[in-house]
Amino acid sequence: MELLFILFTIVVLVASVVYVLLQDHRAIPNRVFAVFTTGSLLLSCAGAVRFASRNMVEVWLLSGLLTSLQAAIFGFLIWLIMLLFMPHRYQQPLLRWVVIAPYVVMAIGLAVDWYGRLGIVGIDVVRGESGITNFVRGPAFWPVFALYITGCILVPLTMLVTIAVQHPKVRVPAIWLTAGTILTFLTGYISREVGLIPLAYASLLPLHLSFGWVTLRYGIFRPSQVALQTAVEHLPDGILVLDTDRQIRFANRAARQILELDREQRFDHALADAGFAEQTTDVDRELGSRRFERSNGQVLLISEVAIRDERGGTSVVLLRDMTLIERQRAELVASQKALAERSAALEHSLTELQQRDELLRRLTLPLIPLSQTTLVAPLIGAFDAERCQLLFSSILAEIAARQVRTVLLDLTGLTVFEQTLAHTLHQISNGARLMGAEVVLCGIRPDLAELMVHTSSTWDGLRSFATLQDGVAALLR
Template sequence: MTESLTDFFATFIFVIAGVALASFVILRAWDHRPARIFAVLISLLMVINISILGKVIFISHEIAYQLHAIFLISMALFTSTFVALLSTLFTPEWWQGRRPFIWIISPYTLATLALGFDLFGKFGFFVTGIQVDSVHSNVVTTVTTPAGRWLSALFGVSWLVPLFMMITVFVRNRQARETILVLAGGMIAFTIMNVLQFLNLFPFSSVMRGLILLLPIMVALTIVVFRTRLITPLRAAIEEAFEVMSDAAVVVNPNDQIVYANPHAIALGFKAHMQMTPYLRHSLKITTETLEMIRDASSSFPLVLNGRRFLVSVREIRNKRNQLQGSLVLGRDVTEVEERTNQLEQERARLSQIVQELEQEQRERAALSATVQSLALPVIPILQGVLVIPLVGSFDTERMRDLQTQMLAAIERQQARLVMLDLTGLSFLDEEGAAGLSRSVEAAALLGTRCILVGVRPEIAEAIVAQGLDLDHISTAATLQDAVKRALTRTAKVVAS
């Protein structure tokens, strides 16, 4: 009874410690894949220990069989989950691209499913039953078939996979060597304790032996979790950022070996553990000058890969002691951006051409408007020093200003002494127009030129008088013919004198 209580409390403490450790990691880095796998691994360890305890204090043979089935399946799952944890910690490239991890773990997954169906369905293909040794603390052993022994051998050999993985990482990754040694120490301790148990050199109950066997693995995994900074959310955030970023990202160690490549970089052919420079030189045909720019680790430059244009930037990675740890190479695909930029440049050139054409059209319209305006106010020299300006249509302030400008310019140009303003075609003259006409006549008088108003109608006369025009400089004529006769008479008098 005392031994059972000891086993119960030892298992209880082990489970509490496992729950605390798994919860701590999950709460700190749930988005990080290794954290989730680690939580599953610890859960399997707890299930294994609870099933061991249950087999010792079982009530019936059937319950013992069910607990032993759970124990066997949990051990099988523990093996494949352990491989998954190691791969996601040390060889994350296995989870990328074609995912070789799936091909490695698939046989064990299928074997575990087959074992589970056989155990709970009691088909007897792998396991025909269990034997209980009540003399030695209710030790439960499995009665297996030849196929079951082959299956056990498969799971036994499965430990060679993490062993091979750790040896490979130990050789290639110097920074992970201490962590690998910790794991190797835990596995060696686990193996030694298994040998001691096989030789019956453990003076403990079966439950305590199970706890002691799993303790080195759990301690080693805990140390690995802390040494690999699995509980640091920053690492999870950085890896997640690299996974989802649109740029191709490659991390190269000081030995010119790629240690990480995100999915966009993998699509370009970059893979972890390959040498960076030989791949660039031989596979991608990168020039020596470009390779020197990459080694410079402080520049940005364009690069063409697989027919697409990239803007590549290289930055050094240094630790807190300013020791060089490697380089981060980022490649941004600017193919679409450059194509869009070229399209915008072409569109800008087209719009610039349209603007120039519109400006030219505006100048032509301005010239045409000036021509029309000059034709609308024609200045006709009929005699030496005599001008005729017919006013046609309605005249507002703007047209009267044009009249004044053109009339004064013509007077100066022609040295005119007499200007005939033909108002016969004038349809309307408002007060502002009459004021403008008055200013034009007065301005001409200042130049020594006399004006004759021809064909003044009553309403036009009223508008002119209303403006208080000084009539000393103005003569009137009923028709243009009368005005011309008067001009001829005046010219003859000037010649006679």
């Protein structure tokens, strides 16, 4: 009967491992559950073989394996509880290994003590007369037993009870697992007390049955549930679930950090306790959001969606920390303002430069009226294509504006006479003639006359004088 019970336990454990891995073999909770269940499976198999064996060496080898396996199994149970109910704690590598380290040390220490026949915790002694093997307790038996009771019974029970009290959303699964854990320990204790040692090695069955029930009922090992819980937990934005009384029923890690949540409370109270004051603008209302700000400059944008169901409905709240975005937006506005000021300054400088260039052009091309109908234009320096075009347009504009009849072009200040200037002078003469005015060349030096001759231009029809004075005197006569 006992062997049949152990066989039933093995079948249930194998089915649990296969079912959970088929749900999602890549999820970490599923893998840890598979390792935890495989350890229990090995424990049951080893217990069955030890119970049925008559080989003393085989019994001794399996006895050491059983104690080490029990310590390792409960270490994985602690990891499993953390993964299912406290994934944010499991994600901290240092805390994760600190939690399981005592179980690893216990498993290794028990194995070394047993197989090394040190007898610190205990040792099997064979009575020579009867051949019966008795377990003799060593000097460290009771401290190790107390450590076993604490780590393998009190710690997982305390974790499950604490989770059931502080987190109502997972209270029912935690209660089921708590009941399975208590029943497992009671089964193991009663089996040893009444002498049913093989049943003690199958005592983990109630715990695994409770895991099976919460798996089927609440889907804690299903990929959608695990993936969704992990994704929501690691979102950069805060996610809250509120009941009809605005009580916070769920908060992911980001929400707990933003609101500094350490207990379950009303949403508005949590905002006030965290120091947020509402500063919602009309633009925020149009977007369906509410804005809250802290005295330290932190900006929080809150969006809420109501979900109606047969139990009254809940609300899902999205908390988005806009502090960095607002700071970047302010910096962008300041940069745009500085850029606008810089652009205005550059435009002002450009205007000044244009006015200065215009003044310089006027200074380099002075047009001096001698009378109402006479204009003198001294040509100074060298004339490139741009200055030639400016000279042409300026003189024609003055002729039209002042109704000039005579234009004296003074060439005294010229340093270079090129084909471009010669062509421009002809254009000015022709244009002035069309407008009823005459162009007179003055200040023609010998070297300048030689250059003008070599430009291949004809100067017939243009009156010319050696100096400006001669040209003015001739006009006066």
